[in-house]
Every structure is written in structure tokens, then in C-alpha cells.
Amino acid sequence: MARAVRFDRYGDVDVLNVVEVPDPVPGPGQVVVEVVAAAINPGEAKIRAGLLHDYFPATFPSGQGSDFAGRVAAVGPGVGGLDPGAEVIGFTDERASQATHVVVPFEQLTPKPAALSWEEAGSLYVAGTTAFATVRAVSAGPGDVVAVSGAAGGVGSIAVQLLRERGATVIAIAGPANHDRLRGYGATPVAYGDGLAERLPHLDAFIDTHGDGYVELAVRLGVAPERIDTIADFAAVEKYHVRSDGNGAAGTIDVVAALADLVAAGTLQIPIVAVYPLDLVRDAYRDLEHGHTPGKIVLRP
Structure with missing residues (x-):
């Protein structure tokens, strides 16, 4: 059996x-x-x-x-x-x-x-297609500066790499223990915690994989709501009218196949x-x- x-x-x-x-x-x-x-x-x-x-x-x-x-x-x-x-x-x-x-x-x-x-x-499937959806939702491309909260996690680390593959500058919000790995992905790591707003540069877009106030922070920093995507703070979606694209927006086998090809080519870890x-x-x-x-x-x- x-x-x-x-x-x-x-x-x-x-x-x-x-x-x-x-x-x-x-x-x-x-x-x-x-x-x-x-x-x-x-x-x-x-x-x-x-x-x-x-x-x-x-x-x-x-x-x-x-x-x-x-x-x-x-x-x-x-x-x-x-x-x-x-x-x-x-x-x-x-x-x-x-x-x-x-x-x-x-x-x-x-x-x-x-x-x-x-x-x-x-x-x-879950982490990869979710990350793909978040990157697509904020329309990231060359010249954009995009912050990712929870950047060292399963979804966040993939989003960081997909953003870099699109040519964006990535600000990876994570604990110091993960900064070297995130630098290896081509991101600029920034520690979370008190004073985070002062440590962030001007941002064009924000991907929130963690919740706990990051959407509010992004709005306060002047990021347009249509360029903020959260997979963790649904109350903030209603309050600030930001996006909430995740696995449900990109969970197809074609996206899985495309991600598999990126991993096989060494572009995505x-x-x-x-x-x-x-x-x-x-x-x-x-x-x-x-x-x-x-x-x-x-x-x-």
C-alpha cells in the first residue's frame, strides 16, 4: 500500500x-x-x-x-x-x-x-510560482530599485534572483546571517529592525513576503500601491489597495517548467x-x- x-x-x-x-x-x-x-x-x-x-x-x-x-x-x-x-x-x-x-x-x-x-x-511549485507572481505583479525591470522583505526565505530568495534576472537593483531585507548569501545573488542586503526606513534607498517597488508592517512601510516611503505586492498581509491589501499576487496568480505548469529551465541553466538557485x-x-x-x-x-x- x-x-x-x-x-x-x-x-x-x-x-x-x-x-x-x-x-x-x-x-x-x-x-x-x-x-x-x-x-x-x-x-x-x-x-x-x-x-x-x-x-x-x-x-x-x-x-x-x-x-x-x-x-x-x-x-x-x-x-x-x-x-x-x-x-x-x-x-x-x-x-x-x-x-x-x-x-x-x-x-x-x-x-x-x-x-x-x-x-x-x-x-x-509553491515557492517558485509565488515568487514569479510577485515579481511580475510589481512590473520590475531594468533601472528599478525593488525591496524584498523576508528575502532569505524560500519565496524571498527566489524573488531576489528573478528580480536580478530582470535587471532590477534588489534591496534584500534579512538578518545579517544571510547577507553573504544574498550578496551572492547580486542583491544589496539590509538588516531588518529599528531604523530600517533610514537604511533604505529610494524604492520603485516593494515585495513583502513577511508581513508585520512592511506594506505600511512601503507606502510611507512613497512606493505606489500598484507596485507593492504582499503575500503575507491581507489586511494591508484592503487598507492600502496594494496587490496580493501569489501562487494563485502564476501556479501553472508552464511557469514551473520555465523555473526548472532557469535552475538547470544555473541562473536560479x-x-x-x-x-x-x-x-x-x-x-x-x-x-x-x-x-x-x-x-x-x-x-x-
């Missing part, structure tokens, strides 16, 4: 269990993938804790996870061009990737370039900070929920 992460009530990491589930069977147009790597994401922790019940309620028993990379195990009727064993990157909308196997429509898969590690490939076996999913989420995670945490079923 297959195995998958499940929880049957809201709570802390102790509600998570890895249980046996029936082997998935592909229907018409579907593919079963044997998962090799599946990233974990902050939004999943918030859903499990019940913090997003009004927006993304869980139906119990609930699975977890959207990102994955793996090998094709079986294909359903009407699926061509995918043979068993083919290496793919994909996503599921069914909160089901943190498992040994997942079944998805074939349109949600793209070939995994050989140059990508499994961990990188399994981390592309996906920082992997920890890898856990599926059975240690509780430990993986404890690690994530400590905060200030400088990159992606991945499960290896």
Missing part, C-alpha cells in the same frame, strides 16, 4: 501521522507518480493549525502538500508521451503530495531536467536547508515553524 501524511483535526505538529492508504489508480487523463521529493510550505502549517479555516478549510481526514517531483508509476487512458519511470516535476491541488504516491492530471506535470536535484525539483524522511514529517514542520528558515525544507518518501 501507499503511505501518506494525514491529520484528522486542527492542531500542532502532533496531529500529523503517516498512514497506509490505498494505492492510487489513474483515471482518464491522470498519472500516478512515485514521489521522490516533496517540499513543505508555511501555508500548509497554517492550514493544519486552523489559522486559514475561513479561506482554505480542511476536510478531514486531510492530506498535505502541493509540490512534488518523482517518477511516473502508471498512466491512465488518454495519456500519451509519458512512460513509466519518466522523471517529472508537478503539483497537486488535492493536498496530497506528502506521500509515497500521488495521482494528478497529466497537464500538471513537466519533465524534470537532469541538471536539477530531486530536492530542487520538488521545491519549485533553490536553497535547500534540510531534508527529512517522510516518517519524520513532524520534525520537518517543527523546523519550519521555528521561523527564519533560509530556504526550503524537503521530505523524501
